[in-house]
Amino acid sequence: MKYLDLALNEAEILGADYADIRIQKTTSQSIYLQNQSLKQTSNQVLDGYGIRIFKDGAWGFAHSNVYSAEAVQKTVKRAFEIAKLSATAKKGAGLCLAPERSYIASHKTPMSIDPFSVPLSEKVALMLEVNRILKSYEGIRQAVFYLIMNRDEKLFASTLGTRLELSNTFIDPIIVATAVTAEDSQSRTFDEGGRAIGWEWIESLDLTEKAKQIAQEALIKVKAETLGAEQRRSLILDPNHLGLTMHESVGHPTELDRVLGWEADFAGISFATPEKLGNYQYGSKIVNFVGDNTLPQGLATNGFDDDGVPGQKWHIIKDGILQEYGSTRDTAMEIGLGYSRGCNRATYYFDQPINRIPNLYLLPGKEPLTPGQLIADTEDGVYIQGRGSFSIDQHRINFQFGGDFFWEIKDGKLYRPLKKVLYKSCNPEFWNSCDAICDERYWRPFGVVNCGKGQPSQTARMTHGSAPARFRNIRVGGSQ
Amino acid sequence: MKEILSHIAEFVAQNCTADDYTLNVEYSDSHETRFAQNAITQHIAGSNINIYLETVFAGKTGSASINQDDPEALKRLITTAENTAKLNQEDPEYVPSQGFCDIPKCHGAADATMYLNPEKMVDIVKASIANAHAKSASVSGMCEKHYQMHLTATKNGFFGIYDNSYFGHSMTLKKDAVETKVSYSSRDYATFKLMDTIGKLNTQFDSLGKPQSFDPQKIAVILRPSALMDFFGFLAWTMNRRYADEGFSPYTDQLGQSFFGKDFSLASLISDPDLSSTPFSHDAITAKDTSWVKDGVLANMPTDRYWAKKLGIEPLRGMRNLYIPGGDISEAEMLQMVPKGLIINRFWYIRTVDPKRGELTGMTRDGVLYFENGKVSHAVNNLRFNEIPHEVTRRILAMGKSILCESDSKMPTLLVEDFNFVDKTDF
Numbered sequence: 042m043k044y045l046d047l048a049l050n051e052a053e054i055l056g057a058d059y060a061d062i063r064i065q066k067t068t069s070q071s072i073y074l075q076n077q078s079l080k081q082t083s084n085q086v087l088d089g090y091g092i093r094i095f096k097d098g099a100w101g102f103a104h105s106n107v108y109s110a111e112a113v114q115k116t117v118k119r120a121f122e123i124a125k126l127s128a129t130a131k132k133g134a135g136l137c138l139a140p141e142r143s144y145i146a147s148h149k150t151p152m153s154i155d156p157f158s159v160p161l162s163e164k165v166a167l168m169l170e171v172n173r174i175l176k177s178y179e180g181i182r183q184a185v186f187y188l189i190m191n192r193d194e195k196l197f198a199s200t201l202g203t204r205l206e207l208s209n210t211f212i213d214p215i216i217v218a219t220a221v222t223a224e225d226s227q228s229r230t231f232d233e234g235g236r237a238i239g240w241e242w243i244e245s246l247d248l249t250e251k252a253k254q255i256a257q258e259a260l261i262k263v264k265a266e267t268l269g270a271e272q273r274r275s276l277i278l279d280p281n282h283l284g285l286t287m288h289e290s291v292g293h294p295t296e297l298d299r300v301l302g303w304e305a306d307f308a309g310i311s312f313a314t315p316e317k318l319g320n321y322q323y324g325s326k327i328v329n330f331v332g333d334n335t336l337p338q339g340l341a342t343n344g345f346d347d348d349g350v351p352g353q354k355w356h357i358i359k360d361g362i363l364q365e366y367g368s369t370r371d372t373a374m375e376i377g378l379g380y381s382r383g384c385n386r387a388t389y390y391f392d393q394p395i396n397r398i399p400n401l402y403l404l405p406g407k408e409p410l411t412p413g414q415l416i417a418d419t420e421d422g423v424y425i426q427g428r429g430s431f432s433i434d435q436h437r438i439n440f441q442f443g444g445d446f447f448w449e450i451k452d453g454k455l456y457r458p459l460k461k462v463l464y465k466s467c468n469p470e471f472w473n474s475c476d477a478i479c480d481e482r483y484w485r486p487f488g489v490v491n492c493g494k495g496q497p498s499q500t501a502r503m504t505h506g507s508a509p510a511r512f513r514n515i516r517v518g519g520s521q
Numbered sequence: 522m523k524e525i526l527s528h529i530a531e532f533v534a535q536n537c538t539a540d541d542y543t544l545n546v547e548y549s550d551s552h553e554t555r556f557a558q559n560a561i562t563q564h565i566a567g568s569n570i571n572i573y574l575e576t577v578f579a580g581k582t583g584s585a586s587i588n589q590d591d592p593e594a595l596k597r598l599i600t601t602a603e604n605t606a607k608l609n610q611e612d613p614e615y616v617p618s619q620g621f622c623d624i625p626k627c628h629g630a631a632d633a634t635m636y637l638n639p640e641k642m643v644d645i646v647k648a649s650i651a652n653a654h655a656k657s658a659s660v661s662g663m664c665e666k667h668y669q670m671h672l673t674a675t676k677n678g679f680f681g682i683y684d685n686s687y688f689g690h691s692m693t694l695k696k697d698a699v700e701t702k703v704s705y706s707s708r709d710y711a712t713f714k715l716m717d718t719i720g721k722l723n724t725q726f727d728s729l730g731k732p733q734s735f736d737p738q739k740i741a742v743i744l745r746p747s748a749l750m751d752f753f754g755f756l757a758w759t760m761n762r763r764y765a766d767e768g769f770s771p772y773t774d775q776l777g778q779s780f781f782g783k784d785f786s787l788a789s790l791i792s793d794p795d796l797s798s799t800p801f802s803h804d805a806i807t808a809k810d811t812s813w814v815k816d817g818v819l820a821n822m823p824t825d826r827y828w829a830k831k832l833g834i835e836p837l838r839g840m841r842n843l844y845i846p847g848g849d850i851s852e853a854e855m856l857q858m859v860p861k862g863l864i865i866n867r868f869w870y871i872r873t874v875d876p877k878r879g880e881l882t883g884m885t886r887d888g889v890l891y892f893e894n895g896k897v898s899h900a901v902n903n904l905r906f907n908e909i910p911h912e913v914t915r916r917i918l919a920m921g922k923s924i925l926c927e928s929d930s931k932m933p934t935l936l937v938e939d940f941n942f943v944d945k946t947d948f
Binding site: 129438 | 582
């Protein structure tokens with residue numbers, strides 16, 4: 042693309058210390074079906090480019106949706122002028138960028154069936170059938186199926202000499218059944234959070250069977266009892282639920298920009314400060330978290346990040362000890378890291394990339410352990426499936442989570458279904474209370490496609506994963 | 522820009538063959554200067570146009586959006602939207618698009634915001650940083666300005682166009698355990714007084730010391746306007762006529778009932794020049810001054826065009842801004858009205874716990890002060906609450922004067938008894 046060279050040449054003529062251009066076309070199709078009514082069947086395209094200029098230790102970023110030589114030059118100049126202005130309000134010598142080599146590479150999400158090639162009629166027929174099944178259950182008042190398919194096609198070039206061609210696709214089906222009685226309304230959701238994969242994933246999910254399951258469970262849930270007063274109990278959390286828990290309580294606290302205070306005004310900072318690296322007991326000895334932007338089907342497996350740094354795999358927590366952060370070229374040097382872990386991502390072309398959570402997962406237990414054995418080994422506890430209410434303080438210490446479906450465990454058995462269960466805990470209490478993790482046979486990935494962060498707000502995607510795990514002595518109770 | 526948007530509308534009118542369509546075009550231009558730890562960390566500028574077309578053939582809908590406005594792109598937009606509709610299933614809830622109607626007047630873009638230049642914005646940031654240096658603290662925040670022009674047109678004759686603007690400046694000042702935030706936003710930069718905002722920040726900062734440990738409990742709270750905005754802002758998400766009628770929310774069967782505290786009212790206003798608003802929604806529901814809660818009675822709920830037609834009532838657009846009328850009790854007087862309590866500056870990370878009961882959870886943020894015997898005593902740690910907003914309004918003991926706390930929110934200070942804190946954090 043001629044505009045790549047044009048932009049970089051222009052930036053060098055102006056005197057940029059570093060520059061990159063990211064031409065990005067985001068194509069998405071979203072279909073929202075509610076009670077057999079297609080509320081939205083939409084095809085969206087956002088196409089443009091963002092240019093970053095690094096000058097005198099500061100950034101300038103300008104974007105445009107106009108493809109012409111004149112517009113590209115104008116955008117470069119604007120980014121350069123902004124960078125110079127930024128440099129008048131820098132700290133000391135300003136920012137430094139971690140060293141990185143140049144790459145000429147491409148990456149494309151592996152898939153068998155391109156979801157954009159599947160006829161709309163086929164998608165809608167499946168959705169209507171799932172919706173019809175949900176509504177066929179008496180007591181299900183609302184049936185929702187939301188399907189989103191997204192593709193980001195990027196051309197990236199930098200003054201380091203890097204040239205990248207990237208194409209990343211993901212799909213996310215969400216099905217919700219809401220049951221209503223005279224006293225209550227409760228929903229049950231099928232939501233695996235999306236995967237970077239083709240339509241073959243949808244075909245493998247057997248969504249009509251899933252529909253029956255969530256409709257039945259919504260009806261069970263709306264009639265279920267609540268747990269009552271809060272007391273310390275054991276918790277067994279399924280991988281889907283743990284995906285959100287680790288996202289909030291491990292993923293965000295180990296984003297290096299938060300650690301540095303760059304999110305202090307909005308998303309918050311982190312308790313996991315650099316002096317804790319290598320010595321802080323974040324979790325019990327069986328707790329091992331890995332950042333992995335090479336994970337197959339991972340939503341943050343993009344080949345390279347928006348700094349032009351390749352996807353990597355590294356320990357963030359090893360044997361319970363905080364090891365490292367997710368970092369970018371500019372945040373890494375602030376703690377003298379000397380290299381980036383490749384976590385700089387932007388959502389759309391008009392977004393300046395920021396430090397995001399990588400694909401982050403909890404390694405499975407090393408000893409053979411099934412979910413059935415874990416439940417059988419638990420006298421008094423609650424088993425939580427799926428994601429519900431979640432809230433955490435701005436230092437990422439205190440949190441309260443709900444879930445989507447709950448079972449009380451008594452004497453090693455699933456005793457009764459529950460609703461409105463909440464647990465409260467904090468870092469580092471929670472992860473240090475983890476005393477058992479099922480083995481790799483039960484490890485499953487779950488995506489997050491709506492991670493909000495930054496000013497202006499951006500929505501990033503990443504995949505989490507775990508096997509079912511148990512946490513001892515956690516405050517668990519019913520809602521108010 | 523108005524000519525470009527109108528030209529797009531003409532092009533669609535001439536080339537779209539659908540039975541019905543709704544076109545939304547939005548042009549935006551933004552400049553955002555983000556700073557943290559006493560330095561600029563991000564600096565963004567650019568403009569964009571988003572063109573969204575929904576088409577209908579025989580009750581089948583399909584839509585598409587693009588951000589290019591050349592004729593070829595517009596043709597692709599129309600073709601994609603039309604083909605999607607033709608291939609789709611009929612929507613049983615399809616309602617024909619809005620026809621011609623008079624557009625209410627709203628306060629549009631402010632010149633001072635439109636012409637605010639990047640140099641001046643960086644000067645504002647530098648002054649904020651200088652203040653932080655003077656207090657041996659660090660400041661993080663964002664100085665931003667936005668201009669937007671929006672057009673909505675339908676096949677049935679609705680045509681509306683408006684512009685608006687936004688200026689915002691926020692600062693979080695932090696030194697050791699003391700951390701607090703002040704923000705200002707308005708459609709009109711001319712109303713911004715930097716030194717007043719910095720003064721407010723410093724006053725708030727100076728009032729906070731190292732937090733002392735405070736256990737969660739039910740206790741009286743003085744909710745300052747920014748906290749109230751966070752707390753009741755959630756009503757904009759949950760108060761919906763259809764959801765209530767179908768049994769999903771706490772407002773089921775409560776319309777016309779005294780459901781909130783009798784001293785509590787809530788409205789959205791387009792007539793208030795301080796409050797930013799827009800004259801119509803994307804589905805062409807025109808705005809008007811609307812009372813949602815009047816003296817404790819649930820008076821109205823946002824109602825979409827399908828549900829309104831089904832019920833045989835007028836649709837009501839969602840809450841574009843929020844106004845809670847206040848009283849005349851000062852914060853100093855509130856301190857005297859209860860034996861002890863907490864002053865809350867802001868809330869953070871509010872989420873729904875129980876949609877049917879309307880229960881929310883969230884944390885305090887940006888400083889909590891403990892008071893007793895009529896005087897502020899000391900800062901305390903942040904706390905988690907689990908509360909139900911409509912029940913909170915039944916526990917209002919006093920109301921202060923309603924003030925503009927963000928460009929879309931005018932709120933008073935409230936004194937509320939027995940606010941339910943359930944957990945604490947260690948800072």
